[in-house]
Amino acid sequence: MSTIQETIHQMGRQARAAAYALAQLSSDEKNAILRAMAGAVRKRVPELLAANALDLAAGREKGLSSAMLDRLMLDEKRIEAMAAGIDQVATLEDPVGQVLDAWERPNGIRIEQIRVPIGTIGIIYESRPNVTADAAVLCFKTGNATILRGGSEAIHSNRAIAAALGEAGAPDHAIQLIPFTDRESVAVMSGMDRWLDLIIPRGGKGLIETVVSLARMPVIKHYDGICHLFVEAGADQEMAVDLTLNSKTHKCGVCNALETLLVQREIAAGFLPKVAAALRAKGVELRGCARTLGILPDAIPATEEDWGMEYLDLVLSIKLVDSLEEAVAHINHYGSHHTDVIVTRDEAVAERFLREVDSACVFHNVSTRFADGGEFGFGAEIGISTDKLHARGPMGLRELTSYQYRVRGNGQVRS
């Protein structure tokens, strides 16, 4: 066993023990500790800034882009936002202990299905240090022990944040940060299904792919958002322009931003020039199918690859479709099953779209940008799952729990 392996396995054993302690805490006890965590973060502003300065200096030396450096950067405002976020999680309803179902069998045994913590969760993430606090705190609130493995760029900041969280009275090893940032540590975590019940990779596609191919335990994946908006023949066209604009330009570097606009052929000649003008006024580059180019000759010809692209930029592909069927088939084939929208005044057509599109979020007359735990009212979000098992779409606290069957009887035996 290498040192890395030995250390991480030891952390796994400790996490398991911590999970048993955490599962026995009441909501009040957990909330008090959460508020103490927020307090510890506020008290340690100087340490956090000093640690972050080390990361920033190393990042500049490594030649990180200014966008990367900005992601990495902590200032008093961001640290206060982190602390306020923790306080807010303390106010959320605790799903642990909820009775999901309860019934009695003819033989008198009483069955209860109760929400319980998952147990131990590994979080593997990249540059942003605030993930350390976000992820750890949501897992703590739901009674899970976490093992965090952040990126090398943020290692000093991550250590300082974990140290602050660790002095708030949580059970020992409830939140552990892996001291290594070698790639080996990802492989070791992915292999230790005895000690980790779940891994959540938060980061780029490469990281997720690596974890998926190595992991022996369940992985909740947050893959691309290749989101579509379909303007159906019966759409309110002014609304369709607004929704397209908001979905594409409100924030274009996120997974719930619009990537492909589908327009029903019979309204395209009237609609496309209007939406194109609005999009171009916001600096959006348009890439169209052949029929789109017939109406918008200045658009760039879209290639087959465009239909499967998550641009995360001010770029939009546009395709004309002949029917609802064609729109649905395009979305199910090229999309990433994240969030897709229909704009129409025809309720029956909208209902067919919602039923037939195989995506986590299917919207009628709503911007793609509402695919978000906060906008759903979850109060907190650990991510947007593109998986279909356990958690699909925006993940809140509920999705960080499992359940257990508690059965009470008076001596029943099977005959």
Added chain:
Amino acid sequence: MSTIQETIHQMGRQARAAAYALAQLSSDEKNAILRAMAGAVRKRVPELLAANALDLAAGREKGLSSAMLDRLMLDEKRIEAMAAGIDQVATLEDPVGQVLDAWERPNGIRIEQIRVPIGTIGIIYESRPNVTADAAVLCFKTGNATILRGGSEAIHSNRAIAAALGEAGAPDHAIQLIPFTDRESVAVMSGMDRWLDLIIPRGGKGLIETVVSLARMPVIKHYDGICHLFVEAGADQEMAVDLTLNSKTHKCGVCNALETLLVQREIAAGFLPKVAAALRAKGVELRGCARTLGILPDAIPATEEDWGMEYLDLVLSIKLVDSLEEAVAHINHYGSHHTDVIVTRDEAVAERFLREVDSACVFHNVSTRFADGGEFGFGAEIGISTDKLHARGPMGLRELTSYQYRVRGNGQVRS
């Protein structure tokens, strides 16, 4: 690409298309097809018996044990039970379309969380041909397309069953049987996460381990049942004898059979001779810890390995514990988180046990044998999951579904 790879990937594409068709069927349409499947099985008794005879002959030639041959064997009674099972699934409530949650946000968007099929499910199983019908039919009822990969011993029977199910009017490729039984086919299925949303291996630990290490998509695992029964100091000892006997001997080769008996020290001298006499009368071999041997000198000394053994046989390990804490710690450490029981008249102690034992099923004064989808009233069971994600414990139809968020608005944008 090998022929096996090409064929299985083609089946995957077909399964995805079938899943979209299946998701649009009403419960009535699915139930009519299920009844037609039962009819087709009944109509094809001669073909099924002829195909099964080929498997049995090959099995005898290969020198399969009589237990293996019995698992493989179909007769008119077993075929009728298969058909009746399908008819029964048609009568169960369809979870697809259920509204799990619904709420409105202050901005007026209405969010519904709706049960939908998972999509496409791969089932990899070993000798028993009736799994072909069982698994396919439960997946079909919940609107999922299946790709089945059975063991080589049952290939003729499996083909005949799949052919019968296939002539009942289901959408094309809703149920597909892989024509290969090579090990390569398991690897190919495990790698095609584009076409399979879930894999369920049904069989021995070796098979599950293989799938777990290869699979890129979620796997629902049905690992061992190392089940415990803890006789607490406050137990009704007669009840404890009955529950021990039933849990161990009602059927000993199954995952919900008892493997380890824990007895609180202070009652051991009185209780152990009684329970030992009852167990030995049923032919159960007893293996005890050192303190047990002090009371039952004829028991075999248990080794460290015994505490982690799933005997699946008339063997029981017995350990004395000093306290509830010790019992819980032993179960959480050595058990398989499947099903564990406390026998006691002390409600408060029982509640602590139920809360602190980290298992899918925790029982108070009930035989382990009730950890079963049928006994829970699910009407059907696809297995007993030892996972904590998505499905834990007995899995019925609900656990073969996912969900989707359907959101309706009137032009809401984010600002």
